[in-house]
Amino acid sequence: MSELRREPVLRRWVAISTSPSKGKKETCPFCPGSEGATPPETFVLRETGSRENGPGWWVRVVPNQYPLFRLEGGLGKRAEGMYDMMNNFGAHEVVIETPEHQQTWPEMELGQLERILQAYCQRSLSLRGDNRFRQILITKHHWGPKHHWDPTLEHLLHHPHSHIVAMPFIPARIEDEIRGVLEYQQRKERCIYCDIISQELRAQKRVILETDHFLTFAPYASRYPYETWVIPKSHFPDFAMLSGSQVTDLSQALKAIYTKMQKAFEEAMISMVLHTTPLQEFYREEYHWHIELRARLARPMGFEWGTGFFINYVAPEEAASVLRDIQ
């Protein structure tokens, strides 16, 4: 069973996804030579002369074989008594980031990171062709070379990859951000993220690094230890519209912050989510896209799961200072 159900009180969608366990793979389906083990590629950057769905690629995007969202069956919105549900309609693709089975972002050439970002942009643009999609989300879990794989994660593929998901609703956090952005816009006639950037650049207390186009900093009310945001310094709603020079600059910023985080937390998983404007009639010029990063250091003990109230044991000023000092 795989379906979306709406929490009746909070009116938020939850995926109930009880697909059969993926089991453990003998050979890596993401390595060159195993292209037949995945569905055909939806986007690829490859050597001239190399064949579609064969080796010779640098970055390859394919539909996820165990998708959280799928196109079959359409939206299928329906009631179950007082409750609302729909099919897990959407798209779920995997970006295979490199032909190398073991290669972290800090180890990659800048050009390779640029290719990954190009893949993100191109698929974001293509997927919005289906006007039933309201949001595209890009996420990545990054494993340092010393990461300890706990048994509950054994089924995950080690080969570096990220996820692109196109969904038929706007996830709770983006929806809340947009509400905040619009309220602020109405009151101040300015973008709240632009104001945050100005204040952070002035204060310099929580800045980690700055490139031509991007600011990397620890947000004032960080929910998690070492929470880090990477944000374009000028107002920019839509990640997919990045220019070539912005892509180059962003790949530098990302390589730098991943290098710092990996050095600081050799054993931690680093999780990333890219927040960008919703699509179609929900497209918001007022939104300011950004990346949120989190080093998953320990199982949080707090009660944030039941209250939405977060307790963070590392002040963002301290987090920024630690990460700033790592070269």
Next chain:
Amino acid sequence: MSELRREPVLRRWVAISTSPSKGKKETCPFCPGSEGATPPETFVLRETGSRENGPGWWVRVVPNQYPLFRLEGGLGKRAEGMYDMMNNFGAHEVVIETPEHQQTWPEMELGQLERILQAYCQRSLSLRGDNRFRQILITKHHWGPKHHWDPTLEHLLHHPHSHIVAMPFIPARIEDEIRGVLEYQQRKERCIYCDIISQELRAQKRVILETDHFLTFAPYASRYPYETWVIPKSHFPDFAMLSGSQVTDLSQALKAIYTKMQKAFEEAMISMVLHTTPLQEFYREEYHWHIELRARLARPMGFEWGTGFFINYVAPEEAASVLRDIQ
């Protein structure tokens, strides 16, 4: 440093709490005979003739020695540039649930569970005397006897205890629930939780157990595997106003669900948060108090931390069926 900071976009309070590490205790400060190791009790149920802050108690409530919230300094609301902050003003007490150093809720006599619930109620009533408090939250982490203590949790006290927190703001999730409750009330002139209870009792697909006054069930859009709610079957906004017979009935319901969960997940930590109406001018007759429980089975891999979108790999119908069958 310990302060509350408001996320500027989402307008939600986050605690930045960088208190010095608690270290590991040689002797348990919660065991009888060590009463001097805690601040003086704010509430106690004890044998007749036994002395205040001495042994002979059954349940004892004391201020937390390492409080997340404290009364000193008042609210101290102030700006930091465009950001809002305040002191971590509030109260943080610990309910020492039993004189026994190792005793789980399934092992306790019903009378002992009743005493714990009485302590929750009494402190909830006393603390609302301070009209700066907007919310009281009660939480508990429950460790089964076979729980594997991972090293990041070593500093926690094993002696059974729960937390009572009085805070000067309404936490995000309760605020969102109240918004949902009021919207539904306006549309239907009914309580949404009462409607959920009716539907669940009719459908019987997600019911785990039923006592005279309480329903225990797996909610339709459970965010977590084996998420479970315990809710009064009749409309009731304020946990602290429970009658004696309701306390007796609730202690039975809680003992039963904790027994089932502990049998199902011998090694899991079970976390509980009690949701009740906010206080003072935010008191809401329309609210319907309830308890939310979660078995913490594995580190969630999802991207819910960055999106607010949850993926649950166990259907609530399956969760309810598993828990129902355990005697």
